Amino acid sequence: MAPQALALSGLRSVANRRLSGVERAAALMLALGETHGAPVWKLLEDDEIRDLSGAMASLGPVEPAAVDDLLVDFVSRMSSTGALIGNVESTERLLKQFLPKERVGLIMEEIRGPAGRNMWEKLSNVQEAVLANYLKNEYPQTVAVVLSRVRAEQAARVLAILPEEFALDVVRRMLSMEPVQKEILERVEQTLRSELMASLSQTSRREPHEQMAEIFNSFDRQTEARFLARLETASKDSADRIKQLMFTFDDLGKLDSAGIQTLLRDAPRDKLTVALKGATQAMKEFVTSNMSGRASKMLMDDIEAMGPVRLKDVDEAQAALVNLAKDLASKGQITISKSKGDDELVY
Known part of the structure; x- marks a missing residue:
């Protein structure tokens, strides 16, 4: 029996029960089967695959009516408005239904904060004035550690902004710096993440219309026209603002x-x-x-x-x-x- 048929056959023996967010996703992936589910699996991160796989393994039988309701609900949510307009808040609410709170926090930090694969790459994309304003209140030795880890051109611009005596102290410490212990570096990274990056993620959001105009710029002409037409009906002011920015x-x-x-x-x-x-x-x-x-x-x-x-x-x-x-x-x-x-x- 095909995996999809096997999955669905197992869903027929138990009365309907309320599924959690990750269980709903697991049931949906089982119903999609190998052929239709494969493209979705390829888009998931490793930890997302682990969470979803764990839910699938412990899901047990689900009433077929519940599977039907799940599929109908999914399709209706996708097609009811004809156009989907996403923002940071709606994305965060959706992720919280499927992923652990800690994982959602890290993902939203990636979205809201500076780009980069690790803390030091992220720090290299922070504006020099913002970074200098934060570092001027830190110990010179901590600042020396931070500036030794970012790009040379960024470190130069930060030093030029810092108070002169403070900056010279930082330079002297950088010149005499010994290899930094892993534990100290991890503490510095954690402090930067919990203080500077958290602050940036809350204050550096782009103006929504500007962000949406950039999204519309990426549409093909037909999709762009369709979305604008629907948006003009729902909110003409927003549509006009987006068109001005496109x-x-x-x-x-x-x-x-x-x-x-x-x-x-x-x-x-x-x-x-x-x-x-x-x-x-x-x-x-x-x-x-x-x-x-x-x-x-x-x-x-x-x-x-x-x-x-x-x-x-x-x-x-x-x-x-x-x-x-x-x-x-x-x-x-x-x-x-x-x-x-x-x-x-x-x-």
């Missing part, structure tokens, strides 16, 4: 010369012509200024000879170029942004 066709005018030339090289000629037909004069001049004189003249001749074009076709052509820019950016071939200078946002 990368648009006009933002292509912020590409540097190398970026726009890369885009023009890969852009389908017919899409480019239609997109520019409905573009501003400034955008037309920006594009043609990054083409040879002959290619520029041919493009403008094609646009003038085109005649009237439906606005819908212009929108679709411009969207195609925006999606092309996103694809090129994801491959690292161009950099797209909403602004210039020090406040540049790279998507």
